[in-house]
Amino acid sequence: xxxxxxxxxxxxxxxxxxxxxxxxxxxxxxxxxxxxxxxxxxxxxxxxxxxxxxxxxxxxxxxxxxxxxxxxxxxxxxxxxxxxxxxxxxxxxxxxxxxxxxxxxxxxxxxxxxxxxxxxxxxxxxxxxxxxxxxxxxxxxxxxxxxxxxxxxxxxxxxxxxxxxxxxxxxxxxxxxxxxxxxxxxxxxxxxxxxxxxxxxxxxxxxxxxxxxxxxxxxxxxxxxxxxxxxxxxxxxxxxxxxxxxxxxxxxxxxxxxxxxxxxxxxxxxxxxxxxxxxxxxxxxxxxxxxxxxxxxxxxxxxxxxxxxxxxxxxxxxxxxxxxxxxxxxxxxxxxxxxxxxxxxxxxxxxxxxxxxxxxxxxxxxxxxxxxxxxxxxxxxxxxxxxxxxxxxxxxxxxxxxxxxxxxxxxxxxxxxxxxxxxxxxxxxxxxxxxxxxxxxxxxxxxxxxxxxxxxxxxxxxxxxxxxxxxxxxxxxxxxxxxxxxxxxxxxxxxxxxxxxxxxxxxxxxxxxxxxxxxxxxxxxxxxxxxxxxxxxxxxxxxxxxxxxxxxxxxxxxxxxxxxxxxxxxxxxxxxxxxxxxxxxxxxxxxxxxxxxxxxxxxxxxxxxxxxxxxxxxxxxxxxxxxxxxxxxxxxxxxxxxxxxxxxxxxxxxxxxxxxxxxxxxxxxxxxxxxxxxxxxxxxxxxxxxxxxxxxxxxxxxxxxxxxxxxxxxxxxxxxxxxxxxxxxxxxxxxxxxxxxxxxxxxxxxxxxxxxxxxxxxxxxxxxxxxxxxxxxxxxxxxxxxxxxxxxxxxxxxxxxxxxxxxxxxxxxxxxxxxxxxxxxxxxxxxxxxxxxxxxxxxxxxxxxxxxxxxxxxxxxxxxxxxxxxxxxxxxxxxxxxxxxxxxxxxxx
Numbered sequence: 001x002x003x004x005x006x007x008x009x010x011x012x013x014x015x016x017x018x019x020x021x022x023x024x025x026x027x028x029x030x031x032x033x034x035x036x037x038x039x040x041x042x043x044x045x046x047x048x049x050x051x052x053x054x055x056x057x058x059x060x061x062x063x064x065x066x067x068x069x070x071x072x073x074x075x076x077x078x079x080x081x082x083x084x085x086x087x088x089x090x091x092x093x094x095x096x097x098x099x100x101x102x103x104x105x106x107x108x109x110x111x112x113x114x115x116x117x118x119x120x121x122x123x124x125x126x127x128x129x130x131x132x133x134x135x136x137x138x139x140x141x142x143x144x145x146x147x148x149x150x151x152x153x154x155x156x157x158x159x160x161x162x163x164x165x166x167x168x169x170x171x172x173x174x175x176x177x178x179x180x181x182x183x184x185x186x187x188x189x190x191x192x193x194x195x196x197x198x199x200x201x202x203x204x205x206x207x208x209x210x211x212x213x214x215x216x217x218x219x220x221x222x223x224x225x226x227x228x229x230x231x232x233x234x235x236x237x238x239x240x241x242x243x244x245x246x247x248x249x250x251x252x253x254x255x256x257x258x259x260x261x262x263x264x265x266x267x268x269x270x271x272x273x274x275x276x277x278x279x280x281x282x283x284x285x286x287x288x289x290x291x292x293x294x295x296x297x298x299x300x301x302x303x304x305x306x307x308x309x310x311x312x313x314x315x316x317x318x319x320x321x322x323x324x325x326x327x328x329x330x331x332x333x334x335x336x337x338x339x340x341x342x343x344x345x346x347x348x349x350x351x352x353x354x355x356x357x358x359x360x361x362x363x364x365x366x367x368x369x370x371x372x373x374x375x376x377x378x379x380x381x382x383x384x385x386x387x388x389x390x391x392x393x394x395x396x397x398x399x400x401x402x403x404x405x406x407x408x409x410x411x412x413x414x415x416x417x418x419x420x421x422x423x424x425x426x427x428x429x430x431x432x433x434x435x436x437x438x439x440x441x442x443x444x445x446x447x448x449x450x451x452x453x454x455x456x457x458x459x460x461x462x463x464x465x466x467x468x469x470x471x472x473x474x475x476x477x478x479x480x481x482x483x484x485x486x487x488x489x490x491x492x493x494x495x496x497x498x499x500x501x502x503x504x505x506x507x508x509x510x511x512x513x514x515x516x517x518x519x520x521x522x523x524x525x526x527x528x529x530x531x532x533x534x535x536x537x538x539x540x541x542x543x544x545x546x547x548x549x550x551x552x553x554x555x556x557x558x559x560x561x562x563x564x565x566x567x568x569x570x571x572x573x574x575x576x577x578x579x580x581x582x583x584x585x586x587x588x589x590x591x592x593x594x595x596x597x598x599x600x601x602x603x604x605x606x607x608x609x610x611x612x613x614x615x616x617x618x619x620x621x622x623x624x625x626x627x628x629x630x631x632x633x634x635x636x637x638x639x640x641x642x643x644x645x646x647x648x649x650x651x652x653x654x655x656x657x658x659x660x661x662x663x664x665x666x667x668x669x670x671x672x673x674x675x676x677x678x679x680x681x682x683x684x685x686x687x688x689x690x691x692x693x694x695x696x697x698x699x700x701x702x703x704x705x706x707x708x709x710x711x712x713x714x715x716x717x718x719x720x721x722x723x724x725x726x727x728x729x730x731x732x733x734x735x736x737x738x739x740x741x742x743x744x745x746x747x748x749x750x751x752x753x754x755x756x757x758x759x760x761x762x763x764x765x766x767x768x769x770x771x772x773x774x775x776x777x778x779x780x781x782x783x784x785x786x787x788x789x790x791x792x793x794x795x796x797x798x799x800x801x802x803x804x805x806x807x808x809x810x811x812x813x814x815x816x817x818x819x820x821x822x823x824x825x826x827x828x829x830x831x832x833x834x835x836x837x838x839x840x841x842x843x844x845x846x847x848x849x850x851x852x853x854x855x856x857x858x859x860x861x862x863x864x865x866x867x868x869x870x871x872x873x874x875x876x877x878x879x880x881x882x883x884x885x886x887x888x889x890x891x892x893x
Contacts, residue, residue, distance in 0.1 A: 027047065027053065028051075028053055028054065031053060031054070031055060031056075031059065031061070032056065034059050035059075036057045036058050036059070037058050037059065037258070038059050038060075039059065039060040039061075039062065040059065040060070040061050040062070041062055041063070041064050042061070042062070042063055042064060042067075042069045042264075043064050043067060043069070044063075044064065044067035044068055044069060045069065045070070046070040046072050046076075047069070047070065047071050047072065048072050048074065048075055048076070049071060049072065049073055049241060049244060050102070050103075050240065050241065051241065052241065052243040052244055052245060052246045052294075053071070053244065053245045053246070054246050054248070055245065055246070055247050055256065055259050056256065057256060057257075057259075058256070058257055058258030058259060059258075059259060059260075060259075060260040060261075060262065061245075061259075061260070061261050061262070061264070062260070062261070062262035062263050062264070063262070063263035063264055067263075068265065069263065069264050069265065070264075070265040070266075070267055071244045071245065071264055071265065071266050071267070072237070072244075072267050072268045073239060073240050073241040073242070073243075073244050073267070073268045073269040073270065073292070074107075074109070074237045074238050074239045074240050074267070074268030074269075075098065075103070075237065075238055075240055076235060076236065076237050077094075077095070077221075077236045077237065077238055078095075079092035079093070079094075079095075079221065079231075079236070080092055080093065081223075081231045081232075084222070087207075087224070088209065088224050088225065089206070089222060089223070089224050090222070090223050090224070090225065090231060091220055091221065091222050091223075092220070092221050092223075093219060093220055093221075094219045094220070094221060098219075100216055100219070102240075103238075103240040103241070104239055104240055104241070104242070104270030104271070104312070105214055105216075105238045105239070105240065106239060106270055106271045106312065107238065107239035107268070107270070107271060107310075107312055108212050108223075108236065108237070108238050108239075109235075109236070109237045109238075109239075109268065109310055110225065110226070110229055110234050110235070110236055111229070111234050111235055112235070112310070113226075114310065114334065114392070115210050115211065115212050115223070116200070116208075116210055116211050116212070117153075117200040117201045117211070117212060117213065118200065118201065118202055118203060118204075118205045118206035118207070118211045118212065118213040118222075119198055119199060119200035119201075119202070119205055119211065120134065120137055120142065120198060120199055120202070120205040121133065121134045121137070121198060122207070122208040122211070123208070123210070123211075128445070128446060129157055129196045129446055130155055130157070130196070130197075130198050130446070132198060133157070133193075133195065133196040133197055133198050134197070134198065135194060135195045135197075137154075137197050137198050137199050138154065138178070138192070138197065138199070140176075143172070143176065143177075143178055144176060145204055146172075146202055146203075146204050147203070147204065148171075148203075149169045149171065149172065149178065149202055150169060150170060150171050151168070151169065151201055151216070152168075152169035152199055152200065152201045152202045153166060153167070153168060153169070153199065153200050153201050154166065154167040154169065154180065154182070154192065154197060154198075154199050155197065155198055155199075155200065155393075156192045156193045156196065156197040157193045157196035157197070157395070157446070157447070158186050158188075158190050158193065158395075158396075158447070158691075159190035159191065159193050159194075159691050160188075160190060160448075160449065160689075160690070160691030160692070161447045161448035161449060161691065162186060162188060162190075162284050162396070162447065162448075162449065162450075163185070163186045163284065163285075163394075163395045163396030163397075163419075163420060163447060164185065164186070164394065164395030164396065164419075164446075164447075165182065165183050165184075165185050165186055165189065165190070165191075165192070166182050166183075166185055166273050166274060166393075167180040167181065167182030167183055167192070168180060168181050168182050168274060169199075182274065184276075184277050184286060185273060185276045185277070185286050185394070185396065186284060186285075186286060186396055187279045187280070187282075187283060187284050187285055187286050187354075187355065187356070188284050188355075188356050190691070201213065203215070203222075206222055206224065207224075208224060209224050209225065209226050209227055210224065210225070210226050211223075211224050212224070237268055238268075239268045239269055239270045239271070239310075239312055240268070240270060241269065241270060242269055242270045242272055242290050242312070242313060243269070243290060243291065243292065243293075243294050244266050244269065244292045244293065245261065245266075245292070245293045245294070246293075246294050246295075247259045247293075247294070247295040247296075247298045247301055248294070248295070248296050248297060248298070249296070249297030249298055249299075249321075250297060251297055251321075252297055252320075252321035252373075252374035252375065253374075254297070255297045255298055255299045255321065255323075256297065256298050256299070256301070257298075257299045257300050257301075258299075258300050258301070259298065259300075259301040259302070260301070260302045260303075260304070261293065261301075261302070261303045261304075261306060262302075262303075262304050262305055262306070263304075263305045263306065264306050264307075265306065265307040265308075265309065266292040266293060266306065266307070266308045266309075266311065266315070267308075267309050267310045267311065268310050268311075269292050269311045269312045269313060270312045270313070271312035271313060271336050271393055272288045272290050272312060272313035272314070272336065272337065272394075273288075273313075273336065273337070273393050273394050275288040275290070276288045276337075276394060276396075279354040279355065280343065280403045280404070280426045280427070281346065281349065281352055281353065281354060281403070281404070281426065281427050281429070281458065282353050282354065282355060282356055282358065282427065282456070282458035282462070283403065283426035283427055283456045283458065284356075284396065284456070285396055285401070285403070285424075285426055286396070287341070287343060287401075287403075288313065288314075288337075289317060289319050289343070290313055290314060290317055291313060291314035291315055291316050291317030291341065292308055292311050292313070292314070292315055292316070293308075293315070293316045293317070294316075294317045294319065295316075295317070295318050295319065295322055295325060296318075296319040296320045296321065296322065297320060297321050297322070298318075298321075298322050298323075298325060299322070299323045299324055299325075300323070300324045300325075301322075301324075301325050301326070302325075302326045302327075302328070303316060303326070303327045303328070303330060304326070304327075304328045304329055304330065305328075305329050305330065306330040306331075307330065307331045307332075308330065308331070308332045308333075308335065308339070309331075309332075309333050309334045309335075310334050311334070311335045311336055311337075312336040312337075312393070313335075313336050313337045313394075314335070314336075314337045314338045314339070314340075314341050315332045315335055315338070315339045315340060316339070316340045316341070317341045317343070318340070318341065318342045318343070318377050318380060319341075319343055319344075319345070319377075320344060320345045320375045320376065320377075321374050321375050321376065321377075322342070322376075322377040322378075322380060323377075323378055323379055323380070324379055324380065325342075325377065325380040325381075326380065326381045326382075326383070327340055327381070327382045327383070327385060328381070328382075328383045328384055328385070329383075329384045329385065329641045329644065330385045330386075331385070331386045331387075331644060332385065332386070332387040332388075332390065332399075333386075333387070333388050333389045333390070334389050334390075334392065335389070335390040335391070335392060336391075336392050336393040336394060337390070337391065337393065337394040337397050338390060338391070338394075338397040338398050338399070338400075338401050339385070339387040339390055339398070339399045339400060339415070340382050340385070340387075340399070340400045340401070341400075341401040341403075342377040342380055342382075342400075342401070342402050342403070342405045342408055343377070343401065343402075343403045343404060343405070344371075344375055344376025344377060344403065344404030344405050344429070345373070345375035345376065345404065346404065347372070347373050347375050348371045348372055348373045348374070348375040348376045348404060348429075349371070349372065349404060349429055349483075350365075350366040350368060350370075350371070350372045350460070350482070350483075351364070351365045351366045351460055353458075356458070356464055356753065357464050357754070358464075359462075359463045359464060359468075360460070362472060362476065365460055365479075367478070367479075367482065368482075369481070369482045369483075369485050370430055370482075370483075370485050371406070371429070371430055376404050376405050376406065376429075376430070377405040377406075377408065378405065378406040378407050378408075379406075379407050379408075380405075380407075380408050380409070381408075381409045381411070382400055382408070382409070382410050382411070382413065383409070383410075383411040383412055383413075384411070384412045384413075384639050384640055384641050384644065385413050385414075385639065385644075386413075386414050386639050386644045386647070386648050387399040387400070387413060387414070387415045387422075388414070388415065388416045388417045388418075388649070389417045390417075390418055390419075391418055391419035391420065391446070395419040395420060395446055395447055396420060397418065397419060397420055398418065398420060398421045398422065398423060398424035398454075399413065399415035399418055399421075399422045399423060399440070400413065400415070400422075400423050400424070401424050401426070402423075402424070402425045402426065402433060403425070403426035403427060403429075404426075404427070404429045404430075405429075405430070405433075406429075406430040406431065406432050406433075406486065407432035407433065407434075407486065408432075408433045408434075409433070409434045409435075409436075410423060410433070410434070410435045410436075410438060411434075411435075411436050411437050411438070412436075412437040412438065412636075412637075412638060412639055412640050413437075413438045413439070413440070413638070413639070414438075414439045414440075414637075414638035414639045414644070414648040414649075415438065415439070415440045415441075415443070416439075416440070416441050416442040416443070416649055416651070417442050417445065418442070418443045418444075418445060419444070419445050419446035419447055420443070420444060420446075420447050420450055420454075421443060421444065421450055421451060421452065421453065421454040421504075422438075422440035422441075422443045422452045422453065422495075423435060423438070423440060423452070423453050423454075424453075424454050424455070425454070425455040425456075425488065425509075426455075426456060427456055427457060427458055427459055427483070428457045428459040428483040428484030428508070428509070428510055428511065429459065429483045429484070430483060430484070430485050430486060431483075431484045431485060431486040431487060431488045431511055432485075432486030432487065432488065433488040433489070434488075434489050434491075435453070435488075435489070435490045435491075435493060436489070436490075436491045436492050436493065437492050437493065437636055437637060437638070437640075438493045438494070438637065438638065439493070439494045439637035439638030439639075439648075439650065439651070440452040440453065440493065440494070440495050440496075441494070441495065441496035441497070441520070441650075441651035441652075442496070442498075442649075442651065443496075443497050443499075443500075444497050444498075444499040444500045445499065447499070448499055448500060448682075449500060449682065449685060449686050450497075450499075450500045450501075450504060451495075451497050451500045451501040451502060451503055451504025451506075451522065451525065452495040452496060452497040452500075452501075452502050452503070452504075452522070453490065453493075453495060453502070453503045453504065454504045454506060455488075455504070455505050455506060455509040455512075456506050456507050456508060456509060457484060457505075457506075457507065457508030457509035457510045457529050458507055458508050459482065459483035459484060459508060459510070460479055460482045460483055461473055461476075461479035461480045461482070461508070462507065462508040464752055464753070465752055466548070466752065470550065470551070470572075473530075473550060474551070474552075477552075480510055480530045480531070481510065481511060481530075481531070484510045484511040485511075486511070487511050487512065487513050487531075488511065488512050488513070489512075489513045489514075489515070490503065490512070490513070490514045490515075490517055491513075491514075491515045491516045491517070492516045492517070492632055492633065492636070492637075493516075493517050493518070493637065494517075494518045494520065494634075494637040494638075494651065495517060495518070495519050495520065495522075496519075496520035496521045496522070496651040496652070497521060497522040498521055498522070500522055500682065501522040501523055501524065501525040501545060502517075502519035502520065502521060502522040502523060502524065502539075502542075503517065503519060503522075503523075503524045503525065504525045504527075505524075505525065505526045505527065505529060505532060506525070506527050506528075506686075507527060507528050507529075508527075508528050508529050509526070509527070509528075509529040509532070510529040510530040510531050510532070511530070511531045511532075512529075512531075512532045512533070513532075513533045514532070514533070514534045514535070514537060515533075515534075515535050515536050515537065516536050516537065516632040517537045517538075518537075518538050518540070518616055518634065518637075519537065519538065519539045519540060519542065520540050520541075520651060520653070520654055521540065521541065521542060521654060522542060523539045523542030523543050523544060523545055523562075523567075524537065524539060524544055524545065525545035525546075525547060525686070526544075526545070526546050526547070526549070526555060527546075527547040527548055527549075527686070527687070528547065528548045528549070528550070529550075529553065529555075530550065530553050530554055530555070531553075531554050531555070532553075532555045532556070532575075533555070533556045534555075534556065534557045534558075534560060535556070535557075535558045535559050535560065536559050536560065536629060536630055536632070537560045537561070538560070538561045538606075538616045539560065539561065539562045539563060540563060540611075540616065540654055540656065541563050541564075541654055541656065541657050542562070542563060542564065543562040543563065543564040543565060543566055543567055544557060544560070544562055544566045544567070545566070545567045545568075545569075545683060546566065546567075546568045546569075546571055546574075547568075547569045547570065547683065547686060547687045548569065548570045548571070548687055549571045549572055549573060549574070549575065550572060550573065551572040551573045552573065553573065553575045553576075554575060554576050555574075555575030555576065556575060556576050556577045556578075557575070557577070557578045557579075557581065558577055558578070558579055558580045558581065558628075559580045559581065559624075559627055559628045559629050559630075560581045560582070560629075561581070561582045561606050561618075561624050561629065562581060562582070562583060562584070563584050563656075563657070564584060564588065565583065565584075565587075565588035565591050565592070566578075566592075567683055569683050569684060569687040570687055570715060574595065574596070574597060578592070578597040578598060579597065579598055579599055579600050579601060580598070580600050580601060580627045580628055581598055581601045581627070582601070582602055582603070582604070582606055582622075582623055582624040582627055582629065583598065583601060583602070583603045584603065584604075585603050585604075586603050588603060589601060589602070589603040600627070601627065602623045602624075602626070602627055603623075604623045605622075605623075606618050606622050606623070606624050607619040607621065607622040607623075607624075608656065611653070611656045612653065612655075613653070614634060614650075614653045615634045615635075616634060617631040617632075617634055618631060637650075638650070666678035666679075666680045667729070667789060668699060669729035669730070669733075669887075670767075670816075670818070670854065670887075670889060671696075671707060671729060671732055671733060671736075671765070671767075672705065672706040672707035672710060672712070672760075672764050672765045672891070673701075673702070673705035673706050673707050673708075673765070673891055674698050674699075674700060674701040674702075674705055674707035674708070674712060675698070675699040675700040675701075676696050676697065676698055676699060676718070676729045676732065677696065677697055677699055677729060678696060678697070678727065678728050678729065679693055679694065679695050679696065679697040679717055680693060681693070684697060687715075688715060688717055688750065688753070689753035690717055690750050690753075694717075694719065694725075694727060695717040695718055695719045695726060695727065695750060696717065696718045696726050696727070696728065696729050696732050697715070697716075697717050698712055698713065698714055698715060698716040698717070698718065699714065700714055701713055701714050701716070706764045706765060706891055706892065710758070710760040710761065710764060711747075711758040711759075711760070712747075712749070712758070712760075713751065715751070716749045716750065716751050717749060717750040717751075718732060718747060718748075718749055719748045719749060719750055719755065720747070720748040721735050721736055721739075721745060721746070721747050721748075721760075722735055722736070722738070722739050722745050722746060723746065730769065730771075730789070733767045733769065736760075736765075737766060737767065737805070739762045743762050744759040744760065744761055744762065745759065745760045745761070745762055746759055747759065747760050764891070764892050765889060765890060765891050765892060766805055766813070766889070766890040767887055767888075767889045767890075768803045768805065768870055768887060768888040768889070768890075769789075769886075769887050770784055770789070770790050770791040770885050770886055770887060771784055771786070771789065772803060773791060773801040773802065773803055773872075773885075774801065774802045774803070775791075775799060775800075775801060776799065776800050776801075776802065777796075777798045777799050777800055778796030778797075778798040778799035780793070780795050780796040780799075781794075781796055781799040782794035782796075782799055782801070782882075782885075788850065789886065790820070790852075790884050790885060790886045791884065791885045791886075792849065792881075792884040793881070794874075794881050794882040794883060794884070794885070795877075795880060795881045795882075797874040797876075797877040797882065798874075799874070800871060800872065800873040800874075801871070801872040801873075801885070802869060802870065802871045802872070803869070803870045803888075804867050804868070804869055804870075805867070805868055805870070806867060806868070810861070810862065810863045810864050811861075811862060811892050811893075812859060812860070812861045812862075812892070812893045813859060813860055813861075813862065813890035813891060813892055813893065814856060814858075814859050814890070814891045814893060815832070815834065815839055815856070815857045815858060815859060815860060815888065815889070815890055816854050816855060816856055816857065816888070816889045816890075816891065817832075817841065817854070817855050817857060817885070817887070817888050817889075818852045818853070818854050818855075818885070818886040818887045818888075818889070819843060819844075819846070819852065819853065819855065819883045819884060819885055819886070820846045820848065820849050820850060820851055820852045820853070820883070820884040820886075821843045821844065821845060821846055821849065821881070821883050821884065822845065822846075822847070822848060822849060822880075823845045824879050824880045824881075825843060825877075825879040825880045825881045825882070825883065826843055826844055826845035826879065827842065827843065827878050827879060828842070828843040828874065828876060828877045828878065828879060828881070828882045828883060829841070829842050829843075829874070829875040829876045830843070830872060830873060830874050830875055830882060830883070831872075831873055831875055832857060832870065832871070832872050832888070833869075833870065833871045833872075833873075834860045834862065834868070834869075834870050834890075835860060835862045835863070835868045835869070835870075837860045837861075839857040839858045839860070840857075840875070841855060841857050843882065843883045849884050850884075852884075852886055859893070860890075870888065872885075872888070
């Protein structure tokens with residue numbers, strides 16, 4: 001437990017400017033009366049505020065030297081506790097002067113530790129999501145047990161793990177169903193997660209030590225104290241107001257200048273998650289413009305040597321016009337939302353859009369580069385700060401959040417234990433940021449598909465339909481840098497993300513320079529943007545992840561050390577240069593050369609100096625040196641202030657692996673002439689934007705194929721067909737073949753990051769899988785391998801295969817076979833009989849028994865009938881075997 005912050009502390013003390021009385025209201029009066037440029041010095045104590053302090057002009061508000069001064073948005077409670085049950089429950093009436101209409105009372109701290117509102121399931125710190133979630137948190141039986149759930153809160157993870165959402169329970173209707181409001185806290189809403197959710201502030205769920213409940217109508221507080229707590233001696237504090245200090249000028253032309261806050265502790269503000277309702281353009285974020293310290297229309301203000309803790313929302317919020325604001329040598333922890341937010345006003349953005357699916361038509365775009373008004377932060381600094389254990393309530397949060405801002409410098413920050421990104425940049429407006437010397441790790445702890453550093457770039461050039469965006473950027477390349485007008489640089493940082501990428505430049509992120517970054521686990525991802533230069537970085541046990549690049553992205557990836565070959569997904573080109581990189585081995589280098597990459601690259605051990613101790617500089621004889629790689633300092637990441645450095649954690653240093661192992665690739669199959677596979681891995685999830693590894697991914701649906709004609713497109717994900725949820729290609733085939741040939745088949749797909757419904761005609765294709773073949777004759781008949789999904793070891797020329805399948809109507813089909821063979825069996829001939837018609841074929845050399853090719857045998861016209869037969873029989877077997885067979889497919893003309 002923390003020491004009692006109220007012990008031997010005057011509520012209000014003296015000032016170096018003028019003498020103060022004993023009420024917080026007098027503190028505001030003295031601030032107002034203090035001359036411009038004056039100084040107010042606060043003696044040790046806790047100053048309970050019932051409204052924010054408003055600083056109207058230049059002055060310094062600081063703690064007396066060596067003293068602890070707490071500006072609290074809460075109130076210490078001295079209550080008459082009475083035991084109420086043998087299970088350790090205590091109740092107490094609230095003081096009559098506590099105005100619940102103007103006092104949030106939504107957090108309770110006992111001896112400095114945050115207690116939990118009565119909840120289900122009970123809090124368990126070992127659980128990754130919310131300290132425990134349950135699918136039955138909203139079950140009918142549980143809801144029925146709640147007599148009056150008004151005021152209850154539902155907290156839920158986003159279905160795609162893109163943050164969280166919250167709902168306030170308004171009551172129950174006549175049928176006993178919950179009435180609620182909320183769900184607007186994520187700019188790409190998803191509804192309540194069916195599994196990762198919990199409820200709190202429900203009286204009937206008050207059943208565990210450390211839980212509490214306030215009956216606001218009866219003004220009675222109920223509490224089950226922790227086992228080691230003595231309520232007669234404990235310091236109990238309830239949160240009350242949202243903001244503690246405001247520095248707000250009249251306009252960008254008439255700002256407040258020269259305010260300094262120094263040596264102060266800010267604590268006990270109210271939670272703000274239900275007010276998180278403003279979209280940050282087309283990013284995934286909604287935000288609430290609020291924080292313990294709030295600045296707008298401010299110039300040259302400084303916060304230094306401060307502490308932010310036990311807050312319900314953000315720490316510092318820099319809004320709209322702000323110039324030269326500094327936050328230095330400060331400690332942020334135990335926060336309900338983000339650490340520091342620097343967020344401009346959308347009025348400053350030209351042709352803004354506010355949802356992922358929105359876009360301003362080209363002929364309506366303002367084509368002027370840069371901002372429209374002065375309502376945005378610029379030339380601000382966050383330096384030498386320790387930020388950790390944030391996002392206690394809200395999950396779409398960051399240690400530092402930047403949006404609609406220019407030239408923000410983040411230097412020597414240590415950020416860890418965050419539910420989402422450590423540092424987030426919501427869009428390209430207007431770039432010029434410098435992020436250097438930071439140590440960011442243990443991030444994306446409660447979400448997914450994200451990075452320790454994350455950015456989006458859904459700027460004026462960006463469009464939710466990829467085809468439209470390709471056309472826009474090809475025909476109007478000047479659009480690309482209308483918003484990201486200055487280069488954002490990440491240099492000399494250390495990153496580690498165990499649930500995503502170390503650096504994630506997501507949708508459209510453009511005009512970035514990444515140099516001298518040490519990535520300890522997740523590698524670097526660049527998706528769907530332009531003008532990114534990535535050089536002289538080290539990716540430990542991982543690699544480079546280029547996703548869905550444009551044809552002319554002008555990206556550069558040079559002089560980097562990677563420990564696996566690149567992980568490309570759906571590239572239309574490789575940018576301007578991928579060269580001079582050190583790859584792990586000859587195989588990886590050969591793969592690069594085959595694609596025209598790394599012509600001057602090399603492969604081999606980078607010869608790190610002391611990787612076990614986190615020193616990834618390379619020795620003088622390292623092959624990376626000959627490629628132009630230059631060592632950078634490995635001992636200057638994170639906070640540099642001695643006091644903060646002493647308490648800051650550092651990341652776990654991984655054991656260096658010779659090569660990162662990839663999960664086995666899912667098998668590629670054919671469906672209606674398209675190539676399909678099971679969707680697999682975080683990379684494919686991210687590239688498609690789907691919420692989980694589900695469905696069948698369409699790798700290729702060429703124009704003219706039945707799949708394309710039916711409405712399927714490359715990179716679609718088939719989620720369901722004919723009402724059946726699909727997870728594997730074989731399941732897709734089987735379900736489709738069961739549909740009536742003269743009826744359309746409903747298909748649910750995922751495209752452009754949302755679900756669609758299309759209709760496919762019945763009997764476009766018939767697939768005769770090896771698994772379903774009837775095998776006859778011979779002593780050494782072929783054997784079906786269920787792991788590799790083919791018929792092999794077909795060494796007996798007397799063995800035959802046959803299938804039966806339904807045909808309701810007449811149709812003409814093109815016939816294909818999927819086969820494989822080595823040179824030792826090439827030249828075998830065989831005959832295929834279909835409905836009494838015959839086709840012949842010859843086994844080719846495909847390179848190996850597992851390299852399958854798809855051969856066109858010809859066409860057949862099949863008439864109606866209850867059942868039709870197919871029979872495949874060898875004619876001549878001059879070599880070792882007939883073939884390995886995966887399937888015969890009939891594609892309707």
